[in-house]
Amino acid sequence: MPERSDTPPVLLGNEPGSFPHSVLAERHPAIIRQVRESFPYDPERHRALDALLAGCTEGVIEPLPADAHDRDRWTAWGADVYTGRSWFEVPWLWSESYFYRQLLEAVGYFAPGPWQGIDPFRPSKLAELDAPETDEELSALDALADRPAGEQDRALLHGSLWGNRADLGFRLSAASGETSSDTPPLVADDSDTLWSLLPPSGAATLALIADNAGRELVPDLLLIAHLLTQGRIARAVLHIKPYPYYVSDATHADVLDALRRLTSAPGAAAAYGRTLWAALTDGRLTVRAHPFSGGPLPYAEMPGDLREELGAATLTVLKGDLNYRRLVGDRLWPPTTPFADVTAYFPGPVAALRTLKSDVITGLSDRTEAALVAAEGQKWRTGGTHALIQVRA
Numbered sequence: 001m002p003e004r005s006d007t008p009p010v011l012l013g014n015e016p017g018s019f020p021h022s023v024l025a026e027r028h029p030a031i032i033r034q035v036r037e038s039f040p041y042d043p044e045r046h047r048a049l050d051a052l053l054a055g056c057t058e059g060v061i062e063p064l065p066a067d068a069h070d071r072d073r074w075t076a077w078g079a080d081v082y083t084g085r086s087w088f089e090v091p092w093l094w095s096e097s098y099f100y101r102q103l104l105e106a107v108g109y110f111a112p113g114p115w116q117g118i119d120p121f122r123p124s125k126l127a128e129l130d131a132p133e134t135d136e137e138l139s140a141l142d143a144l145a146d147r148p149a150g151e152q153d154r155a156l157l158h159g160s161l162w163g164n165r166a167d168l169g170f171r172l173s174a175a176s177g178e179t180s181s182d183t184p185p186l187v188a189d190d191s192d193t194l195w196s197l198l199p200p201s202g203a204a205t206l207a208l209i210a211d212n213a214g215r216e217l218v219p220d221l222l223l224i225a226h227l228l229t230q231g232r233i234a235r236a237v238l239h240i241k242p243y244p245y246y247v248s249d250a251t252h253a254d255v256l257d258a259l260r261r262l263t264s265a266p267g268a269a270a271a272y273g274r275t276l277w278a279a280l281t282d283g284r285l286t287v288r289a290h291p292f293s294g295g296p297l298p299y300a301e302m303p304g305d306l307r308e309e310l311g312a313a314t315l316t317v318l319k320g321d322l323n324y325r326r327l328v329g330d331r332l333w334p335p336t337t338p339f340a341d342v343t344a345y346f347p348g349p350v351a352a353l354r355t356l357k358s359d360v361i362t363g364l365s366d367r368t369e370a371a372l373v374a375a376e377g378q379k380w381r382t383g384g385t386h387a388l389i390q391v392r393a
């Protein structure tokens, strides 16, 4: 993407007291401690986790092993440039993403052996899926069945949107993040444009770039099932992560767990599950784990095949905070920078459904920004209490 002359620099994590700094200095060590307890890892795995714990705060970025299957890919993504530098001095997006890659290395996720393919975050993902709150959310679908189509549209869109609050990494450090503010929960709402792109003519292809598993993925799947049933889309491609990432990001195994949760639920939820099952088996719904989805770069740098694929979709919906950062570049834009300007490079119509969990924001009106700042200072940016639906048609 050619850079605008007023493009702010990419965020780094080097400013003590800033949100990015706290993620690197506090959240990452907490995640390592949580992972240590998630399985009875052997001494070698414990040593590797201890080394990462020391290295990710005090040390420098270490290279991947010479025989790592994806070493060339990470080199192309910048690993050689950043190796040997402090985690805090390189682009925050890169640093965070590489942390998860190194965490998988430490637990032996890729190496032949007993821990290969074992998702270190699976216990917490499953606990969330099994939680009584999930039952409550699913039983709410029974009452929705008799409501007018417009009301169902809105409920399922908002379910998917607010499902993004359910992010396990965020909960590690956001226990006291609640704000009491009179400002509206939605800071931008382009949902009319979103619906206009998906009329009930049955021809559209939706690309949904998923974010978290569990209580976010379930409503994402419900939204897809609803759009298929209403004839607003003919097919959907669900983009997920090729491996566990950012604690709760959805993988293929998580999709299957969520689907099983739906099909085994009582009432209307099971019907949604059956719709999805049928769509997967007849090809109207496909699941795609593109390597770039697990990468450390903004979407402006997506490879040609992905660009072509998303360019062919009627609409690409990106879920969540991290995808938003990757969509608009991980930069501290003035909040009133038009969303359409910063996403002009995207190969087709694009929508962001996101709760606000990091400093990056675009597309606010002057009035909304002023009201948020007056009520909360800058807390609204990271507290997860506000959300947005932004669309560039």
Ligand SMILES: O=P(O)(O)OC[C@H]1O[C@](O)(CO)[C@@H](O)[C@@H]1O
Pocket: 023, 027, 096, 164, 167, 169, 170, 211, 212, 246, 319, 320, 321, 322, 323, 325, 357, 358
């Ligand atoms: O699951 P989401 O919505 O992408 O959020 C990921 C979270 O992790 C972060 O990357 C910080 O670790 C933030 O952007 C956000 O708070």
